[in-house]
Amino acid sequence: MKSMILILLLTSSAYSDELLTKRFGFDIGTGLKSNQGSLALGLRYFPTQRFDFHLNRAMEKIGPTSTIGSRIYTDVTSETCMFIFDCQSRYYLGAQFGHSDGGILSYNDNDLESDYQINESNFVSMNIGFFDIFKDRYVYSADISYRTFIAEPTSKVRKGEGADAAEDIISTYFQSGLGIGLNFGYLF
DSSP states (O other), X not given: XXXXXXXXXXXXXXXXXXXXXXXXXXEEEEEESSTTOSEEEEEEEEEETTEEEEEEEEEETTEEEEEEEEEXXXXXXXXXXXXXXXXXXXXXXXXXXXXXXXXXXXXXXXXXXXXXXXXXXXXEEEEEEEEEEETTTEEEEEEEEEEEESSOOOEEEEEEOOOHHHHHHHHHHTOOEEEEEEEEEEEO
16 A cells, blocks of 8 residues: 555656656667667657656667666756756656567677577666756656566577687676666657
């Protein structure tokens, strides 16, 4: 019961300011071990001023990924960004569930060439960051995240000879750990 009350308070527009007037957002992002992947496109829906749902589709070294998640935002903490620009600055805490479609990774080292098939897998991540809105439309956000795979994906040699160095590199892609993300977006 207490958690339901807390969620209602955090997402209630009665406890937030009226500066965020748009309900949808589109963003493009990049990151390392983040829900943005190497390159991502995302869509956000703001049911309230302090809460959003989002979907992302990204390309990563482990293959294409999709994430669904949400963020809880603070009220506006500053009306100036980077000390000189007029904007609304907020902080957020987010959580995502992601799915990797798998794919093929190529490894080339001297004369050794091999392709590895990466299987599908799922992951979860948490992030904390800031969200700046310029001119009530343009968005810049950055975050620090922690991502972990629910079950580590497996890989197998598809073509060529396997190499220990390649398998070590592939295993680093699936390690749990910190990541960073950066987004630019537009609200409508």
